Amino acid sequence: MASLSLLLVGYLVLAADLGTILGASDGSGAEEMEKDELLGLFDVMSSLLEDQSWVQMHPQPCTATPWPGVECELGEEEEPPLFHVTKVHIGPDILNPPCSSSAFLSRSLVKLPFLKTLSIFNCFTTSRVSLSPSFFTSFSYLEHLTLQSNPTLIGKIPPPPPPLSQAPNLKVLCLKQNGFHGEIPQQLGGLASLEQLDLSYNNLSGQIPQEFGGLKSLTILDLSWNSLEGQLPSSLGNLRLLQKTDLSSNMLNGMIPPELGNLESLVLLDLSYNMLSGPIPSSFSCLENLEYFLIDHNPINSELPLLLSTLKKLKTLSFSDCGLTGTVPTYFPSLKNLTALFLNRNNLSGGVPKNLATLPNLDQLNLSQNQLSGELSLPEGFIYRLGKRGLSKQKSCDSEKYSPSLSAIVSEKQGHVKPNSFGISASVFTGEDGHGRLI
Numbered sequence: 196m197a198s199l200s201l202l203l204v205g206y207l208v209l210a211a212d213l214g215t216i217l218g219a220s221d222g223s224g225a226e227e228m229e230k231d232e233l234l235g236l237f238d239v240m241s242s243l244l245e246d247q248s249w250v251q252m253h254p255q256p257c258t259a260t261p262w263p264g265v266e267c268e269l270g271e272e273e274e275p276p277l278f279h280v281t282k283v284h285i286g287p288d289i290l291n292p293p294c295s296s297s298a299f300l301s302r303s304l305v306k307l308p309f310l311k312t313l314s315i316f317n318c319f320t321t322s323r324v325s326l327s328p329s330f331f332t333s334f335s336y337l338e339h340l341t342l343q344s345n346p347t348l349i350g351k352i353p354p355p356p357p358p359l360s361q362a363p364n365l366k367v368l369c370l371k372q373n374g375f376h377g378e379i380p381q382q383l384g385g386l387a388s389l390e391q392l393d394l395s396y397n398n399l400s401g402q403i404p405q406e407f408g409g410l411k412s413l414t415i416l417d418l419s420w421n422s423l424e425g426q427l428p429s430s431l432g433n434l435r436l437l438q439k440t441d442l443s444s445n446m447l448n449g450m451i452p453p454e455l456g457n458l459e460s461l462v463l464l465d466l467s468y469n470m471l472s473g474p475i476p477s478s479f480s481c482l483e484n485l486e487y488f489l490i491d492h493n494p495i496n497s498e499l500p501l502l503l504s505t506l507k508k509l510k511t512l513s514f515s516d517c518g519l520t521g522t523v524p525t526y527f528p529s530l531k532n533l534t535a536l537f538l539n540r541n542n543l544s545g546g547v548p549k550n551l552a553t554l555p556n557l558d559q560l561n562l563s564q565n566q567l568s569g570e571l572s573l574p575e576g577f578i579y580r581l582g583k584r585g586l587s588k589q590k591s592c593d594s595e596k597y598s599p600s601l602s603a604i605v606s607e608k609q610g611h612v613k614p615n616s617f618g619i620s621a622s623v624f625t626g627e628d629g630h631g632r633l634i
């Protein structure tokens with residue numbers, strides 16, 4: 196099966212034709228598929244589904260008796276042409292999918308060598324299932340593998356075999372929200388065709404493999420909500436196509452490698468809830484496509500860097516609880532697209548720059564729990580705008596209450612001040628207790 200090219204076919208339409216051409220009207224399905232592959236599919240479905248009549252109901256799954264979670268394509272090179280199973284999908288969007296309480300991954304998956312897509316959502320919820328060490332060797336055509344939200348899919352992620360021989364086409368690998376633990380196999384870094392890698396919401400530990408620098412086609416990397424530790428590998432700077440990187444909610448530490456500044460395609464960078472130390476590398480001024488930069492809850496312990504003013508596409512900048520010192524910079528008005536600015540829970544001192552009010556799209560602003568002081572002279576219109584947007588989100592008509600985004604500026608105790616009276620009152624922040632407060 197070296198270079199078999201496949202042709203996607205509407206199986207319902209074709210079913211009638213095929214019946215005449217091949218005389219496959221005895222219902223056995225033997226003429227449209229190789230028997231071994233058909234029996235393999237039956238095994239796989241029986242191993243997963245509660246409904247044990249699936250096999251009786253779908254004797255010709257590629258033609259006369261299709262099922263929405265199974266797709267087939269017609270092989271071109273065989274004579275007569277045969278159907279091959281190219282997709283198996285079990286998920287909540289499929290009719291009657293409930294998985295058996297003893298669902299497992301059948302070894303017969305190896306009998307479906309033409310699979311391009313295998314996706315199993317929320318199926319292993321009671322029976323403990325793990326991936327065999329040879330799991331990835333079974334599929335030579337696989338492009339898309341999603342095993343997601345299976346709480347009892349546990350154990351380690353097996354290392355994929357040398358990629359060029361075994362999984363050369365894999366583009367999407369999503370193992371999100373399962374019960375995997377242990378280290379991330381460094382061999383994943385050999386999957387040079389991989390475009391999306393999502394291992395989030397597991398209990399993976401150890402470091403992010405240096406070998407990830409080999410994932411040259413990667414556009415999305417999500418390792419959030421694990422227990423990863425150690426430093427960020429500088430090799431991640433090689434991934435020039437990366438657009439979204441979410442490494443939040445781990446235990447990563449050390450300095451942020453300056454090489455990350457090479458990621459010119461990056462739109463989203465979420466490093467929040469780790470133990471990364473500052474300062475932000477100056478190379479980050481090259482991240483000119485960055486729109487979302489979140490790094491809350493890390494011991495950055497430095498001033499907000501001037502380089503942020505060069506990131507003109509920024510929409511969300513979130514630096515809460517970062518030990519920021521110094522003053523609130525005055526460069527924010529150069530970030531015309533900024534809609535959310537979170538600087539709460541830091542050690543910022545000085546005043547609130549008046550020119551924040553010139554940000555045309557600012558929607559959410561939180562400066563509370565700092566040591567800001569001085570007179571607050573933001574124009575009434577600006578305060579009103581924040582307040583109004585917040586109020587409409589909140590669907591509250593209570594004009595005596597602050598909206599969420601406005602209470603962001605002041606502390607909770609100012610709940611009785613009317614939003615539109617805030618701007619004109621000679622408002623003063625005190626810093627005695629570390630809380631920005633309007634009095």
Ligand SMILES: *[C@@H]1O[C@H](CO)[C@@H](O)[C@H](O)[C@H]1NC(C)=O
Nearest residue numbers: 374376377397398399400422
């Ligand atoms: C996750 O892993 C940590 C240590 O690696 C362990 O202490 C913890 O119990 C694990 N949590 C779960 C839910 O398995």
Ligand SMILES: *[C@@H]1O[C@H](CO)[C@@H](O)[C@H](O)[C@H]1NC(C)=O
Nearest residue numbers: 496497518519520541542629
């Ligand atoms: C921030 O302020 C707190 C309390 O005022 C202080 O304990 C802490 O050392 C300060 N942190 C930095 C990084 O200055």
Ligand SMILES: *[C@@H]1O[C@H](CO)[C@@H](O)[C@H](O)[C@H]1NC(C)=O
Nearest residue numbers: 506507508509530531532533
């Ligand atoms: C700001 O957003 C608008 C609309 O999404 C976009 O057209 C514009 O290019 C953005 N500005 C910058 C500097 O990226």
Ligand SMILES: *[C@@H]1O[C@H](CO)[C@@H](O)[C@H](O)[C@H]1NC(C)=O
Nearest residue numbers: 539540561563564599600603
């Ligand atoms: C603003 O930050 C404070 C603390 O840092 C938090 O308690 C409050 O909920 C935040 N407000 C909004 C609207 O996010």
